[in-house]
Amino acid sequence: MIVYGVALLSACLILGMLIGEALGVALGVEANVGGVGIAMLFLVFTSNSDKFKALTEGTSGAGIQFWSAMYIPIVVAMAARQNVAAAVDGGLLALLAGVAAVVVSFALVPVISKIGKNDAPPRINDQGAV
Amino acid sequence: MELLETVFVRNNLVVAFAVVGVTIWISYFFADKLTQGRIHGSAIAIALGLLAAYFGGVATGGTRGVADVALLSGIGLMGGGMLRDFAIVATAFGVQFSELRKAGLAGGISIFAGVIVSFVVGAAIAVMFGYTDPAEITTIGAGAVTYIVGPVTGEAIGASNEVITLSVAAGLVKSILVMIGTPLVARYIGLDNPQSAMVFGGLMGTTSGVAAGLAATDPKLVPYGAMTATFYTGVGCLLGPSILYFLVSGLFPA
Structure with a gap:
C-alpha cells in the first residue's frame, strides 16, 4: 500500500520536528534545532533496517519515492515564493x-x-x- | 473572469502543480536546446521562480513573492515549509548510513564554522558602513547567517526594527545567491560527493538556498547537504544573541 510509505515518511518528519522543537526549548533557542535532519536520520535508519521492510519496499516505497521526486518541483515553488x-x-x-x-x-x-x-x-x- | 478566479482560488494547490509543471517543462526544454544541457534544467526553473517572485512582490507589495497573487496562491502552500521539509526528508530514502558517518565530524565542524564565518563577515561589513552600536552590528552579522537568525537575534538583544529589516534582507540575498551560485561554483569547490555536500550544507546553512542550490547541481547530493543545513539555523539562534553578542560588545563598547 502506497499510503504505508507516506505514513512512515510523515511519522519520521513529525517525530524529528518534535525532537527539534524540544531541543530548541532545552537550549533556550527560538528555533527548531535540526528537526528535519533528525527526521532524515530516522528515514535512513528505517530504510536500511529489515524490521521496516513492509513499509519501505515495493509499492510502500513508491509512496516515499514519489515525494522524493516531487522535491525539485517543490523547490521551484519555494523559489517563487521568496521575498x-x-x-x-x-x-x-x-x-x-x-x-x-x-x-x-x-x-x-x-x-x-x-x-x-x-x-x-x-x-x-x-x-x-x- | 470571476468564474476563472473562483475555480483557480478554490483549487489553488492543484493550479500550483500545473503551473510548476509547465515551468519545469519549459526550463528543461531551454536547458536542452539552448545550452545543450550545460545548465541544469532545474537551475533555470529555480531562476525563473525567483524572477517571478520578484515581479510578484513588486506587483502586490507582499512578502511571499508570486504566492501573493490570488490566482497563484497555491504556490505558497506547495513551496511552503511543510511540503518543503516533507520532500527534503523523502530524499533521504535509500541513503546509506555509512556515507553519513564518514562526514560526521567535518559536517559538525562546518556548522559552527559556517555560522561564525558568516557572522564575522556580516558584522565586519556593518562596521565598514559606520555602525558602532554592538546590538546593531550583531543583528546585521546574524542576518548574514540566515534571515531567521537575524530577526531572532535582533529581537532578543533589542535592535531597532530598521536594523532587523536590514538583517532579513542580508539573509535573503545570501539565500538567493546560494540558489543561483551553487551550480556555477560546484566544480571549483569540489562539490561532487556526499562528504563535501554535507560540509557545504553546514557552511551555507540557509535551508532554502542549500535545497535549491544542490537540486540545481546534482539532486543526489540533496539529502547530505540538507541534513547538516537544518542544524545551522538552530546553532545560529543559539550563538547569535549569546556568545557572538558578548564578543561584539567587548570589541565595540557602547
Missing part, C-alpha cells in the same frame, strides 16, 4: 553582507572537506562510489 523584492530593496549593505558571507563560505567548502578526509581512514568496501 526577492525585499532582498533587492535591502540596499548596498544587505547586498554586500549577503554576497560576502556566501563567497567566503563557498571558499571554505574544500578546506573543511579536507579536514574530514584526513581524519577518516580510507575505506575501500563502502558501496562503491566515493
